[in-house]
Amino acid sequence: MLWFRRDLRLDDHPALAAAAADGPVVPVFVLDPALADAGARVDALHACLRSLSDAMDGALVVRSGDPAVEIPRLVSETGATAVHVTGDFAPYGRRRDKRVAAALDVPLVSTGTPYAVPPGAVLNGKDQPYQVFSAYCRAWRERGWPSPVDAVDVSWVRDVAGVDVPETPLSLSPEAALERWHEFLDDSLSAYSSDRDRPDVDGTSRMSIALKFGLVHPRTLLADLGRRARSDHARKLGDELCWREFYADVLFHHPRSAWHDLRDALAGMEYADPASPEVAPLVEAWREGRTGFPIVDAGMRQLREEGWMHNRVRMITASFLVKDLHVWWPLGARHFLDLLYDGDIASNNHGWQWVAGTGTDAAPYFRVFNPTTQGRKFDPQGDYVRRYVPELRHISGAAVHEPGDQRGDYPEPIVDHAVERRVALERYQAARST
């Protein structure tokens, strides 16, 4: 039996190869009620499951319920002699897999991971986990990763009863993701290093959703990049894949950092109460994209409309919540996870902690993003803002980023950035000296 989780593909799949070596394979997915409130990405999950089921002519068995009940039940129904999985390294997945293994009377066999390098496998000179990206990345490259695994012939066991996958308007499949990947390699990799920071340009690989659900394995992408090893652009994209692996590694070593400050250096930090009458409307304006800062609002509206936000803008909008509105990062991390199709607890929540200054790579605390400067720099023609903020479409060029009288119905800035920057710096100073 192969129990699929975040590995919803048939190619380059070590656990599938291991299962197929045992004989005919029962392909299973369990819709876990504990993850049913996972926001937008439940739709993305259903889209991935539909394409996976199609790829095996409908053999996929979908059950709904607690995996610790459903998986043992399927084993006894089918007489499976082992349950094969790809390892899961996030806190919930690790707890769930322990419960399932304990409830089974056949082995739960874990083969492979969703990463090129398994979380926990790279340690520093003192045999400790890395706490900064650049050092981790160097060691990660040095360790290296295996080539993609060859396709295997699988005989699927059919006609095991299951439930239907819910309908969804989304369409996601490994084939479409790889098609996008090859288009990206052909058309956009040659400008990646700079265009990746440009939300107005379609310059990123857009592989985040495919990686989240395992439609493709990062090893597949890294193998293609390895064939372009002399390209600085390929190396830069390798770095971005490494950020994903680094944060998975950090979460593996520090499961609590999913929702708590990784470092306690700012334990005494004073935050605004998001439920208070003064702050609640500001947080709501942030969520809805009407802060009066065009690049922030464009990003928050892109998130609502598309379930995706450009990474540069994720940093800008996160910095605004944390440093201009002084709200503790988990509120923002929760909001992103609710709306992002690619929402991943390790990358998302540690990215937020990076911005907040409580995580790895402790950015010097005085590094506060200026939303206007960031807009001018990374959306230089203003095209990104005009795409998502219709109220500003009558303003041409970079002037969309500037405050002024011509902005019509568009809101006035809800805070004075220069003032809030100083407040943030004072609070960081105070927290550091406690």
Next chain:
DNA sequence: ATCCGGTTGTA
């Protein structure tokens, strides 16, 4: 020990 590096902003 000492130096490097870092998704930055303001003067």
Next chain:
DNA sequence: ACAACCGGA
């Protein structure tokens, strides 16, 4: 230029 951090080699 400077702010003025800190893990890692």
